[in-house]
Amino acid sequence: MEQLSVDHLLGIKYLSEADIQLIFNTADHFKEVINRPIKKVPSLRDITIANLFFENSTRTKLSFELAEKRLSADVINFSASQSSVKKGETLIDTVNNILAMKVDVVVMRHPNPGAALFLSKNVDACIINAGDGTHEHPSQALLDAYSIKEKLGELKGKKIAIVGDILHSRVALSNIYALKMLGAQVQLCGPKSLIPKHIEALGVGVSTDLIQTLKWCDAVNMLRVQNERMDLNYFPSTREYAQLYGLNAKKLGSIKKEIVLLHPGPINRGVELTSDVADSKNAIILDQVENGVAIRMAIIYLLVAKLNIPST
Ligand code: CP
Numbered sequence: 353m354e355q356l357s358v359d360h361l362l363g364i365k366y367l368s369e370a371d372i373q374l375i376f377n378t379a380d381h382f383k384e385v386i387n388r389p390i391k392k393v394p395s396l397r398d399i400t401i402a403n404l405f406f407e408n409s410t411r412t413k414l415s416f417e418l419a420e421k422r423l424s425a426d427v428i429n430f431s432a433s434q435s436s437v438k439k440g441e442t443l444i445d446t447v448n449n450i451l452a453m454k455v456d457v458v459v460m461r462h463p464n465p466g467a468a469l470f471l472s473k474n475v476d477a478c479i480i481n482a483g484d485g486t487h488e489h490p491s492q493a494l495l496d497a498y499s500i501k502e503k504l505g506e507l508k509g510k511k512i513a514i515v516g517d518i519l520h521s522r523v524a525l526s527n528i529y530a531l532k533m534l535g536a537q538v539q540l541c542g543p544k545s546l547i548p549k550h551i552e553a554l555g556v557g558v559s560t561d562l563i564q565t566l567k568w569c570d571a572v573n574m575l576r577v578q579n580e581r582m583d584l585n586y587f588p589s590t591r592e593y594a595q596l597y598g599l600n601a602k603k604l605g606s607i608k609k610e611i612v613l614l615h616p617g618p619i620n621r622g623v624e625l626t627s628d629v630a631d632s633k634n635a636i637i638l639d640q641v642e643n644g645v646a647i648r649m650a651i652i653y654l655l656v657a658k659l660n661i662p663s664t
Contacts, residue, residue, distance in 0.1 A: 363488035364529035378650035396425040406432040419648035493526030508535030541565040542644035571612035592599040600626040
């Protein structure tokens with residue numbers, strides 16, 4: 353069986369193009385499975401997976417849990433806000449106590465950049481990063497790239513724009529790594545205050561002009577303004593942000609071409625996207641969510657294959 357080059361999914365940065373293609377090919381198979389009347393396969397019957405969420409989540413948490421259940425794994429869920437973390441327990445102690453219950457895989461979302469890497473070096477389990485602060489969100493980038501590929505065909509040579517709060521976005525960094533690795537051209541767009549300095553070094557274009565960016569691209573990923581991570585005022589007002597960097601039907605109409613629209617969710621309706629655009633035929637936001645389950649089934653299946661656990 354073809355295998356991934358990594359033992360954990362910590363970030364797209366650590367994957368090769370062959371790894372991504374293997375994940376996509378495996379996801380194709382699982383997408384077919386989850387569209388059958390019987391959506392479950394027995395592949396991970398003897399595997400136990402813990403989902404550790406130290407930050408809020410709807411899509412990622414439910415999507416991982418569903419992916420695990422579709423693969424017949426045993427699943428336990430942990431939410432920091434209802435746990436002994438509140439009594440001062442450290443991350444390593446928390447995870448080692450969970451692992452003592454014979455857990456094989458840990459899926460973790462954490463507010464600190466590097467938390468998943470730290471865990472992988474300090475505990476004995478396969479670690480999947482479900483978002484570490486402003487750093488990476490690898491499963492999101494994989495499902496985004498897979499969804500664009502499904503809509504546009506190969507990504508090689510395609511022009512993909514990422515618009516909005518790049519500075520605080522783990523989705524942006526993981527998307528840049530994945531899309532560039534797959535041969536796409538990437539342009540970032542947003543107010544200067546929300547574009548990290550020297551980001552061009554990653555081989556991406558940068559623009560502060562939304563209309564120019566929309567005219568340039570084949571697909572646009574509209575990022576959420578991450579108010580919860582902002583310790584300063586990065587733009588004068590939400591209204592002004594929406595006027596300059598929000599997408600509405602008038603702006604889309606003015607570019608006189610069709611482009612594919614993505615958003616990782618949750619959407620601030622009326623800020624990044626007006627509802628008519630978010631719910632339009634070119635928006636693949638719910639396709640992203642559907643594909644997320646197949647992509648996460650592929651990630652978990654391929655990483656568990658590397659654990660060499662004898663099947664019963
Ligand atoms: N896209 C994403 O990470 O959404 P959640 O925060 O709801 O998981």
